[in-house]
Amino acid sequence: MFRDNDPILSTPASILHEVFGYESFRGPQQAIVEHVIGGGDALVLMPTGGGKSLCYQIPAIAQHRAGRGVTVVVSPLIALMHDQVGALREAGIEADFLNSTLSGEEANAVEKRLLRGEITLLYAAPERITTPRFLAQLESLHERGQLALFAIDEAHCVSQWGHDFRPEYRALAVLHERFGGVPRIALTATADDITREDIVTHLKLEGAQRFISSFDRPNIRYTLVEKKDATQQLLRFIQREHDGDAGIVYCQSRKRVEEIAQTLCQQGLDALPYHAGLDAGVRQRHQDRFLRDDGVVMVATIAFGMGIDKPDVRFVAHLDLPKNIEGYYQETGRAGRDGLPADAWMAYGLQDVVNQRRMIDESPAGEEFKQVLRGKLDALLALAEATDCRRVRLLAYFGEASQPCGNCDNCLEAPAVWDGTDAARKLLSTIYRVQQQSGISFGAGHIMDILRGKATEKVAQFGHERISTFGLAADLSEQQLRGVLRQLIATGALAVNSEAFNTLQLTEGSRAVLKGEQPVMLRESVSQPGGRVRNRDKTGDKAAKASATTAGLTEAGQQRFAALKLWRAEVARAHNLPAYVIFHDATLAAIAALAPQTLRELEGVSGIGAKKLEAYGEDVLRVVESA
Incomplete structure (x- = not known):
């Protein structure tokens, strides 16, 4: 349908519309895309849900169409690779991954396609990218001018000060040393000043332009309560405000994960455990169910979550204090990626403080390193004990000034002091x-x-x-x-x-x-035995939130939306992909409201690119007509 070498169809704006179905860029996306296409290195800090992936996917497509070869994406998780590659293929882009899920024969086939120039984006883990075999393949591509871009996702993993330190990320400096002329873009949703400098130092990005977006996630409501009976407090929170919603509950220990998952199930909630002690097959099945089914609550250690793109997670709850604000921000940021109201809820207590201090003191690290960790913990404790706006404090930690949000527990009901x-x-x-x-x-x-x-x-x-x-x-x-x-x-x-x-x-x-x-x-304590009913419960906010996606739809529109969701679920199962990879809820709601009768009408809906229009357009029209 489209010619890859057509200069008009290879501009960032045309790719955004043709491939991804969006009319305009958000925030600094366009500036980042143009900088990278122009051959510049970039460090991108953008909150979860802010559209980081487009910042390298659009340059990758533009460069490939211009005959400049493949973009190699460094990705730390197999599940993330699978879903992102699946989404790109759905959009008509030749993407692939190399990881341990492939057989030797399958991996060889991907490598041959790579060397033939047939792949636009290739996803791989840092361990594989830095092997002599893979580096030799990159050398071959580079010599032929077929190595367009390196995209280093979850770049905070390179920093020992970060919350997800992975030593193998340090070896990625070889990309600069051996392929100095190939532009690099490092991306993360979470990094304070010291972590940013670590990224720049260890990835050799001293000359990179920095693009730092606002860290604010205004749709997330932050609530931190003092522990009294954490399990019962969690149950009340979910049952009162998120019954039937998808959510994540973080616990510090594997044993606690198992106990909480069992308790939630006994209370009629669809809950699953996830931690490193479970069989890999069980972990994968649980993650797949969380991504593909509605209303599943995942109870997990921090082993779960990085790269989770599920847009409709309505709450993230912590039953134990995280180690630092970066970890807290990254984990809570998995809620509300679709921009609709979501909750970040945490119960913390004296024992949490004692445990975290003990882990720091007993670590084999040097005293200087321990002091940094203590400082990060102190900042999180200050956030927990704060009597002023949570969001102002959270953003200030990342160097961003803001005004009281009116949407955290302290703003909604000022605590007594x-x-x-x-x-x-x-x-x-x-x-x-x-x-x-x-x-x-x-x-x-x-x-x-x-x-x-x-x-x-x-x-x-x-x-x-x-x-x-x-x-x-x-x-x-x-x-x-x-x-x-x-x-x-x-x-x-x-x-x-x-x-x-x-x-x-x-x-x-x-x-x-x-x-x-x-x-x-x-x-003053706000964790009394009965819990505190917030204003949102009194005003029926949950009902409003549940219908936020379909707000304004007529009764007939609601029926079309329900029919489209059923159709989408069938397609997703057939393709072994999460439903949101096919179409987001917002796209289905827009279709339901428009009630299109022709492909031309459908073409203007946000989130429908050319490939998806070709693949699903006629089916969507049939569903709309029959609903």
């Missing part, structure tokens, strides 16, 4: 006096019992009822004191000795608090 300075001084004083009297350290529970005046067996055993601070905080709840302890540990005014049964110890930073020189302001 209390001065915990006096309680903090009493806690530190109790720890000091207990150590002076007994010569040993104790854990948080025992210190709180003393301060609240509880005559436990352990208190009596050590005679701690005679300490002068005994009962001085009888008016404070255990929950309030835990909040004080959490902040003291977070700020370094108190330490947890993991080698001595997680006992509490004073630090150099304790002095300023004890002297009253450092105030301790805290948010």
Whole structure:
């Protein structure tokens, strides 16, 4: 239908329309595409769902049509390669991958097609790309002028400071060393200043132009609550606000993943576990079900999620504190890729802080490295304990100024704040006096019992009822004191000795608090047993959210949309692809609203490129007519 060497059809705008079915670029996409086509290197930071893939896919298509050969895409995950290649083929682009799912014969066939110049985009893992065999093939292409571009996806993996460090990414410097004239584009959704510099240094991108988009995801509502009974809190959150929705629940341990998945299933939710301890076949089946079926909740460790393109994930929940804001942002960014309302919900507690501190302290890394990790954890804890806008703090971490969003828990209902300075001084004083009297350290529970005046067996055993601070905080709840302890540990005014049964110890930073020189302001607990019903529940927001894609459709339009979804599901199953790879919900809604009767009418719908119009146009018209 189209001639690859037609200069008019090879412009970025024409490729965007003809191949992908979109009328215009978003944000900095056009500037990035033109820079890369012009032979420039680029570092692209763009939030999840912002359209990063088009930034290298369009240059790849343009360069191939101009006779300049293949674009090699570095991709860290097999599932991501499979879905992106599937989507490109659906759009009529010759794309392929090389990974361990292929037999030797299949891999050889792909390599032959590569060397014959038949592939526009080739996806491969960094481990394969840096092998002598593959580098030799690249050399052969380069000598013939058939190596157009290197695209390094998930580029934050190169940084030891990042949340997904993969040492094999460091070896990608060879691409600059051996193919210096071939442009490179490195892309990521998450990188603070130190991670950005690591990417530039280790990938030899010092001369690359940097394109940094806004990190804001305004459709995501951030809510962070104090743990009381995390499992029940999660259940209430899902049942009240996301019953029947697709979501991801992150837990720190494999055991916890299994327990939560089982509990959710017992409560009637369609939940699946995912962690590195499961058989690879089981993990793949669970991931496929999550991607292809509606309303599945994946309960997972952070082993799951990178490269997940499912657009209709309505919530991401954390039952344990992540290690840093980059990890938190990357994981929560998997919600609401379609731009519709989504939730990022997290429950955190004192034990989370203790566990994360312990993991840092016990790591074999050097002290300088540990200090960076502690700083990143402190920034996340500051976000969790914040009483002002969550989004302002989150964006500030990435160097972006913003205004209060009006769409996070703190903006929607300002938390009550209390001065915990006096309680903090009493806690530190109790720890000091207990150590002076007994010569040993104790854990948080025992210190709180003393301060609240509880005559436990352990208190009596050590005679701690005679300490002068005994009962001085009888008016404070255990929950309030835990909040004080959490902040003291977070700020370094108190330490947890993991080698001595997680006992509490004073630090150099304790002095300023004890002297009253450092105030301790805290948010009042919002994790009461009944939970807190937010304004959105009272106004029927869930119903509005559920119909956001089809808002404005008539009753007949709703019927057309339902019929189109059923047809799409059949096609997706036949092609072994997620439904959204065929057409996004927004495209189906636009078709349902338009009720087209001819291919010409259908051609103007966003998301329908030339190949898809040719492949599915007549079928879509039949479905619309019969609905």
